[in-house]
Amino acid sequence: MTAKHTPAPPPDDALRHLLDVMARLRDPNTGCPWDQVQDFASIAPYTIEEAYEVEDAIERGAPASLLDELGDLLFQVVYHARMAEERGWFAFADVAAAIADKMIRRHPHVFGAEEARSAEQQTAAWEAQKEAERAMRAESGTLAGIPTTLPALTRAAKLTRRAGRVGFDWPDAAAVLDKLEEEAEELRSELRISSEEIDPERLKDEVGDLLFVLANLARKLDLDPEVCLRGANRKFERRFRYIEQTLQYEGLTPADSTLERMETLWTEAKRREREID
Incomplete structure (x- = not known):
């Protein structure tokens, strides 16, 4: 039934x-x-x-x-x-x-007398309309109206996308990778300082720059940085659970194991995923 x-x-x-x-x-x-x-x-x-x-x-x-x-x-x-x-x-x-x-x-092309638009034309028109609406609300400046409460990676991509519309942008993803290497080297320089002299604020600043450039790299590749990071999170969880489950079968916990053993299991989890794919 x-x-x-x-x-x-x-x-x-x-x-x-x-x-x-x-x-x-x-x-x-x-x-x-x-x-x-x-x-x-x-x-x-x-x-x-x-x-x-x-x-x-x-x-x-x-x-x-x-x-x-x-x-x-x-x-x-x-x-x-x-x-x-x-x-x-x-x-x-x-x-x-x-x-x-x-x-x-x-959407005047749908509800008004304007001609039909392609998806690209509608995106451009949508942004132009939003800019006009921001001007009516007296929100001036290229970056106006981007909420500060957005997830930081999402906001970084939006800030740089908006700046890119007025020409302030890297030419391609390769140029962003060069910048990423530059920022990584600046962080390495900070880490070379003795532990007594390391400035936590400088470290925070350098790590922030690194994350900001990574968000830009995702944008230049037409990827959503939040989606990329969520995928990495899921992958980490999946592989770490494999480590825990394997160790549990051996009568161990991660705390009882060694880093070398867990890295071996991590590599094994990656290999199993590739075989399934």
Whole structure:
């Protein structure tokens, strides 16, 4: 016997129900004590976390998880809109209307009389429209409007991409690699200093320069540095788990083992991955 599929309610009804749930949670008299005391600052970290969980579900190719995570992310938007409505700033309907208007404004080739555009032409037009909108908000300067709260690697790529539009950029990835070697040598110079004379602030500065150039290298190769690093993280986790599992089979833990033994297992994990590929 197969389970019956329950049809989803009409979008308007489903959204109205969600808005009502949020209002009940925030009700100052009968709402949830935890929800009653939250504010924009306390909820913001959850909003960021839910966005990352949406991306994780997409990377895993998990539709059921994606449905769940998109709901969590939508709830965050509803949460912020509810708190804004309580302060008399705006309501959820204003948020929805504002983004719809923005999309229409930024796609005149779809909603207006302009001719069709290629993907490249639309990207250029989109950026031009965003620049005009920043000017209307009195945000001046090439780098205006790039949030400081973005992940640092993502922000580095955005900063240099924006600067590149006005000609301040390396000519190609090879030139970035040369800069990477230069920054690495500067860090080596710092590390050659005796431990008593090493300046932690200088080290932080040099490592920051190195990471910044790496973010640029990813950008010049049309790669997202955050995606690259997440892939490296997953690879490290996978290989280190192989080390732990193998050692556990031998009755050991990493703390009981030697570095040489763990490096041997690391190499073995890499070889097994290549064989599977």
